Amino acid sequence: MINELxxxxxxxxxxxxxxxxxxxxxxxxxxxxxxxxxxxYGGPSYSIPRLCEALAVAGADTALLSVCxxxxxxSDTMERGYRDRRFSWDWERVPVLRRLRHSSRLSRALNExxxxxxxxxxxxxxxxxxxxxxxxxxxxRTPLVVSPRGMLSSTALNYSRVTKRVFxxxxxxxxxxKACFHATSTEERDDIRAIGLxxxxxxxxxxxxxxxxxxxxxxxxxxxxxxxxxxxIHPQKGLDRLLRAWSRVEAAHPDWWLRIVGPAxxxxxEELRALARALGLDRISIEGPVYGDAKDAVYREANLFILxxxxxxxxxxxxxxxxxxxxxxxxxxAPWAGLETEGCGWWVENGVEPLTxxxxxxxxxxxxxxRRMGTRGRAWMARDFSWDRVAIDMxxxxxxxxxGAERPDTVRID
Numbered sequence: 001m002i003n004e005l006x007x008x009x010x011x012x013x014x015x016x017x018x019x020x021x022x023x024x025x026x027x028x029x030x031x032x033x034x035x036x037x038x039x040x041y042g043g044p045s046y047s048i049p050r051l052c053e054a055l056a057v058a059g060a061d062t063a064l065l066s067v068c069x070x071x072x073x074x075s076d077t078m079e080r081g082y083r084d085r086r087f088s089w090d091w092e093r094v095p096v097l098r099r100l101r102h103s104s105r106l107s108r109a110l111n112e113x114x115x116x117x118x119x120x121x122x123x124x125x126x127x128x129x130x131x132x133x134x135x136x137x138x139x140x141r142t143p144l145v146v147s148p149r150g151m152l153s154s155t156a157l158n159y160s161r162v163t164k165r166v167f168x169x170x171x172x173x174x175x176x177x178k179a180c181f182h183a184t185s186t187e188e189r190d191d192i193r194a195i196g197l198x199x200x201x202x203x204x205x206x207x208x209x210x211x212x213x214x215x216x217x218x219x220x221x222x223x224x225x226x227x228x229x230x231x232x233i234h235p236q237k238g239l240d241r242l243l244r245a246w247s248r249v250e251a252a253h254p255d256w257w258l259r260i261v262g263p264a265x266x267x268x269x270e271e272l273r274a275l276a277r278a279l280g281l282d283r284i285s286i287e288g289p290v291y292g293d294a295k296d297a298v299y300r301e302a303n304l305f306i307l308x309x310x311x312x313x314x315x316x317x318x319x320x321x322x323x324x325x326x327x328x329x330x331x332x333x334a335p336w337a338g339l340e341t342e343g344c345g346w347w348v349e350n351g352v353e354p355l356t357x358x359x360x361x362x363x364x365x366x367x368x369x370x371r372r373m374g375t376r377g378r379a380w381m382a383r384d385f386s387w388d389r390v391a392i393d394m395x396x397x398x399x400x401x402x403x404g405a406e407r408p409d410t411v412r413i414d
Contacts, residue, residue, distance in 0.1 A: 029061040029117040030398060033110065035101045035127040037086075038069040039291050040263040042232050043316030044149050047206045048123050049079065054207065054391035056081030060398075063117075065110065067103045067129060074105070085109065100128045107132045115140035118402040121182075125151040125172055126164060134175025143401040145202075147182040150313030152191040155236050155333070180401055180411075182394075184314040185335035189412060191313075202397040202411045207387035208319040210378065211296050225256045227363065228302035228326070230295070231317045233264040233286070238308035238331060238350065239272055245308075245355035247279040253363045256283065261298055263289040299324035303370055304362055308355055309333040319385060322377035327370050329358045344377030 032052055039045045048064065055062045062082040067089050068074060075086045087106035091097040106129055114120050114136035122133035125148055137144035150156060157164060181201045183189040189201045227246075231237060239260060246258050258281075260272065269286050276284050290298055299305075305321035305328045312334035321328050328345035330336045331354070339345030346362060348354040362370070396408040407413075 027061075028059070028119075028395065028398065028402075030055060030063075030119045030121055031110075031113055031117045032062065032064045032121045032123065033129055033133040034064070034066045034123040035129040036069065037066050040232070040289065043206070043314065044123060047314075047316060049082075049084070050207065050209070050387060051390065051394065052082040052084075053080045054387040055394065057388075058391040058395055060391075060395060061117075063113070065106060065113075065129075067101045067106060102128045107136075110136035111139070114142050117142060119143055119145060119398045121145040121147070121398075122176075122179075123147045124149050125176075126167060128171075131171045131175055134172075134179070138175060138178075143398075144176070144179040145182055145397070145401070146176050146179040147184075148188065148192065148313070150188065150311070152188070152195055153311040153313065154191070154194075155311035157195075159236070180397070182397070187335045188313040200411050200413050202393075202408070204390060204393045204397065204410055205385070206314050206316060206319065207390040208316070208323045208381050208385045209387070210323045210382055211299070213325070213378075214300060225303045225363075225367070226301055227256055227258045227304050227306060227359075228261065228298065228321070229259070229306050229308070230261045230290075230298060230321075231307065233260065233262045233269045233272065234266065235268055236310050238310050238333070239268070240275055241350070241352050241355060242306060242308040243272060243275050243279060243281065243284070244352045245359055246284065247281055248352075248356045249359045249363060250281060250283055252360075254283075256363050258284045259287065259298075259302075260285070261287045261290060296324070299326060302326045303367065304329065306355075306359070307331070307334055308350070310350060319381060322374075323381040323385075325371075325374035325378045327362070327373035327377060329355075329362060331355070338380065339377075342376055342380045344373045344380060 034044060034048050037045045052062045052064045063085060064082060065085050068086045070092060074088050077084050087103045090102045090104055110132050120133055120137040120142050122130055124130055134144060179199050181192050181197065181199055183192060183201050183203050184205045186203060189203055192201055229242060272286050299321060305326045307315055307318055307330045309331055310333045315334035315336060318328050318330055318334060318336055322344060328339055330339060330347055331350040332347060333350050337347055339347045346358040348358045393410050397411060399405040400407050
């Protein structure tokens with residue numbers, strides 16, 4: 001087992017296990033690896049620790065290894081039933097080398113632990129911790145699961161394309177070619193196949209936690225209505241197209257305000273502010289990131305959510321908005337066809353014109369209609385996106401790889 005400290009949480013975790021977990025128990029150990037957990041990295045900083053917690057509740061001895069955030073110290077703690085180990089970041093202040101998130105101490109810990117667990121599960125690509133995980137699993141002959149976390153989409157591959165090609169050929173591909181892959185959507189499965197990887201692919205989507213409900217009819221005293229886009233402010237998110245679409249809608253709907261909220265990358269926030277000025281937009285704000293209760297409050301104030309992304313393996317912000325009871329507009333760069341089939345949003349082609357049509361339709365709806373759509377979205381999240389279900393599905397994949405159990409329905413070998 002990973003750590004004797006796990007036993008200290010056994011009584012509490014046993015009390016939390018629903019009947020669904022009965023067939024998942026029996027002793028199993030998993031080593032999870034991710035290069036970093038800083039919230040600026042978006043969805044994985046939530047979904048990976050939450051997966052570890054769900055696995056722990058299901059009875060799996062789970063540890064999560066990562067590189068410390070900039071300026072942070074090493075730590076080794078128990079977090080909601082799983083062990084959270086964070087390791088020092090070598091070359092943190094060296095401008096080019098720091099991007100690789102090298103950690104010699106993390107590498108040593110992986111080499112020491114990989115042979116003592118049933119599964120090594122690596123999250124992400126293109127950084128040295130992802131290479132270390134693959135090497136350690138291969139040396140220990142422990143089954144390896146790799147979650148690309150959207151990093152193999154054509155849009156993602158186009159950023160730093162030459163560097164990624166070199167990294168792929170020399171470091172990344174050799175250590176993952178024999179892995180089992182975890183995709184959060186069929187679209188991400190297609191990305192894995194498109195790059196030439198032929199290993200099994202388990203399609204297990206992320207889960208989501210539902211915030212406490214609130215009465216949206218009583219949250220504001222004025223007539224201002226909020227269109228929210230929350231997440232990384234990055235060119236991949238299609239926010240420039242959103243601004244162009246908004247410029248065609250804004251004047252006709254003076255009660256609506258567009259808020260773009262999140263951590264900026266590549267100074268893209270400055271580019272968007274310049275574009276907003278050029279377009280003569282009046283009711284728009286481009287804001288910094290929010291976390292925790294402040295983030296919940298932002299969703300609570302929203303009447304409509306929009307993610308105009310070019311490419312997304314899952315799109316955790318869509319799930320967060322739906323869980324908060326907010327209807328969603330998403331482009332087909334995100335795998336959310338259910339927005340239309342569940343009656344809680346719009347799923348449109350990428351481009352200024354489709355976004356404009358969807359926006360014009362959505363903001364013209366009465367508040368009560370949007371609230372009913374949000375209620376349907378929240379019910380969908382509660383029904384199909386529980387972390388209990390995710391843990392059971394992942395454990396079934398792990399046991400198939402490590403113990404020769406029956407191949408789960410989630411696994412594709414085509």
